[in-house]
Amino acid sequence: MNAIKRMSSRSVVHALPAVALAGLGLLAPRTAEGQSYEAPDHLYWADTLVNHIEPEDNEYGGGTTYVNWAGVGGATEYRSRSFCTSFVTHVLKQAYQLSTYDISMWFGSTSPNAIRYRDAIAGEIGFEQVLTVGEIEAGDIVAIVYPEGSTATGHVAIAAGAAAPRAAVYPYITGTIQYELAVLDSSTTGHGLTDTRRKADGTWHPGVGRGVMRLYANSYGAIVGHTWSVQSGSIYYSKRVRDIVIGRVADSYVALPVPH
Numbered sequence: 001m002n003a004i005k006r007m008s009s010r011s012v013v014h015a016l017p018a019v020a021l022a023g024l025g026l027l028a029p030r031t032a033e034g035q036s037y038e039a040p041d042h043l044y045w046a047d048t049l050v051n052h053i054e055p056e057d058n059e060y061g062g063g064t065t066y067v068n069w070a071g072v073g074g075a076t077e078y079r080s081r082s083f084c085t086s087f088v089t090h091v092l093k094q095a096y097q098l099s100t101y102d103i104s105m106w107f108g109s110t111s112p113n114a115i116r117y118r119d120a121i122a123g124e125i126g127f128e129q130v131l132t133v134g135e136i137e138a139g140d141i142v143a144i145v146y147p148e149g150s151t152a153t154g155h156v157a158i159a160a161g162a163a164a165p166r167a168a169v170y171p172y173i174t175g176t177i178q179y180e181l182a183v184l185d186s187s188t189t190g191h192g193l194t195d196t197r198r199k200a201d202g203t204w205h206p207g208v209g210r211g212v213m214r215l216y217a218n219s220y221g222a223i224v225g226h227t228w229s230v231q232s233g234s235i236y237y238s239k240r241v242r243d244i245v246i247g248r249v250a251d252s253y254v255a256l257p258v259p260h
Helices: 041-052 084-096 100-107 114-122
Strands: 002-007 058-060 066-068 079-082 127-130 141-145 154-159 177-187 207-217 223-227 236-238 243-249 252-257
Touching (some): 041 177, 041 207, 058 207, 066 084, 084 100, 084 154, 084 177, 100 114, 114 127, 114 141, 114 243, 223 243
Antiparallel strands (some): 002 252, 066 079, 127 243, 141 154, 141 243, 177 207, 223 236
16 A cells, blocks of 8 residues: 655655655546636635535634535535634645644644744745745645734635736835735635625625735745735735745655555
8 A cells, every 4th residue: 555745846845754645646636617627636625615615604713623515524514614724724634635643744733823834835845835926826825924922823825826917006015016816715804805705794704715815026026025905905014024935735746655
């Protein structure tokens, strides 16, 4: 019997422990509506959940977190109770049949926070770091780390598509180009007026959803900052204030024996 370990074609990507990615790639890629067949499997599961979940089954919170897909594991409804990080972790576990132990071996925690996601991406542990805004693809993982002392460690989301350049609006940052990036995530507030969590009265339904963030890049394409949404009142955070990295789950495979 073999375990499948996902590795990068770039030599700088570190190999994960074999057991950490046991089962990666065993599920055939599936196509969500409007996506090409090349889309990674975890994007399918995240997109399917967001497209089908009802507000009453969609919660933002910690404690015992869960993400359920109708027809999977005996579940009859799409349901979620998660923070941003636990949402992404549950999606990765479902897509690649990872156990809690596998996640611990990958990130050094059974419930990795934004810092651990950032560190894994920056260290290229099971990820290829995406260094320019033009390289972003659907399924890439966005990890943002907040300053020490903040109420949360940061935010983690899944890119729903490539970043698209947009006409600059306030806040203007000299020497930068602005981009829109659609994301799937779990949050207490949505990303702008088109976010799926926005209610008719302008308030938010906390939980999983789809919205649009704004990235700022320099002339070389390197990401130098972001805002929560594309609205002009959204606060700009430079990479020095809130570090932001983007990583792609490494997509080449090698079979290794399961440790006993």
